[in-house]
Amino acid sequence: MKIALLSRNSKLYSTRRLVEVARERGHEIQVIDVLRAYMSIASHKPSIHYKGEDLHGFDAVIPRIGASVTFYGAAVLRQFEMMGVYPLNESVAITRSRDKLRSLQLLARRGIGLPLTGFANKPDDIKDMIKMVGGAPLVVKLLEGTQGIGVVLAETQKAAESVIEAFMGLKANILVQEYIKEAKGADIRCFVIGGKVVAAMQRQAAAGEFRSNLHRGGTASLIRITPEERSTAVRAAKIMGLSVAGVDLLRSNHGPVVMEVNSSPGLEGIEAATGKDIAGQIIHYIETNAKQGKTKTKGHG
Ligand code: ADP
Numbered sequence: 527m528k529i530a531l532l533s534r535n536s537k538l539y540s541t542r543r544l545v546e547v548a549r550e551r552g553h554e555i556q557v558i559d560v561l562r563a564y565m566s567i568a569s570h571k572p573s574i575h576y577k578g579e580d581l582h583g584f585d586a587v588i589p590r591i592g593a594s595v596t597f598y599g600a601a602v603l604r605q606f607e608m609m610g611v612y613p614l615n616e617s618v619a620i621t622r623s624r625d626k627l628r629s630l631q632l633l634a635r636r637g638i639g640l641p642l643t644g645f646a647n648k649p650d651d652i653k654d655m656i657k658m659v660g661g662a663p664l665v666v667k668l669l670e671g672t673q674g675i676g677v678v679l680a681e682t683q684k685a686a687e688s689v690i691e692a693f694m695g696l697k698a699n700i701l702v703q704e705y706i707k708e709a710k711g712a713d714i715r716c717f718v719i720g721g722k723v724v725a726a727m728q729r730q731a732a733a734g735e736f737r738s739n740l741h742r743g744g745t746a747s748l749i750r751i752t753p754e755e756r757s758t759a760v761r762a763a764k765i766m767g768l769s770v771a772g773v774d775l776l777r778s779n780h781g782p783v784v785m786e787v788n789s790s791p792g793l794e795g796i797e798a799a800t801g802k803d804i805a806g807q808i809i810h811y812i813e814t815n816a817k818q819g820k821t822k823t824k825g826h827g
Pocket of ligand 1: 641671672673704706712737738
């Protein structure tokens, strides 16, 4: 097969692993920096050029599009879809999952367990908003944050009010969430491929920290998940329309709650924690599913 791998940096662990495994399995794979791709949009004849070359003949495309390039990256992926190339994750599903509010609304509508969450733009009554999500302690999150930056634990009513006011003053979009204290600083990353959880790891926050992000000093380890956690992760990925997803869960008193569904989950942490060949499973999934024109949306929507 001829595979396009959309990634801004060919030195990243996940990119390197996918290239290595695809070549081992006899495929041709080309890393394409999405920001460098340029496209022509003509009726019935979409094309993509890259470094002077007309890209064509691809059977599949693996999007690994960073949050900061979602807009342009999704447009390049959509162009591949319009050309009939099979996408591992579709552009529509990626943009859907990148919108945190939209994602939470979609998951809530389908009855997936979520931390009680409020969001607002310019609330006149911050006290009422805090009451609405059950009062302090609360987690206040910047919508645009990643890797735990912009996620604040407000332990008292007063702290919650001040943090919300400060973020509002900066005109930042925020989300206010019930603090799942019983998770004790741990979250679970479920790696889903094609409707199955193929690996799971627990991330534990460093001492004195509630955020378990590996970038914030968290440590990862292997974990056995419950059937309920497994089915929650699988359903969440399906609702988002993602074939490959990293579903982050917290263990709460009211069962597993989904924090986030990631459309470009990293391979380094999960392969190290579980010893599994996740890159190999991704390529295998493409081998069995990629067919010309087999995209649900063909770039619609
Ligand atoms: P990011 O997308 O920036 O990583 P998250 O929303 O995943 O932000 O939050 C970062 C970390 O903070 C999570 O991995 C989790 O450990 C902790 N956390 C986030 N929300 C909650 C919550 N409602 N209750 C308890 N811990 C939380």
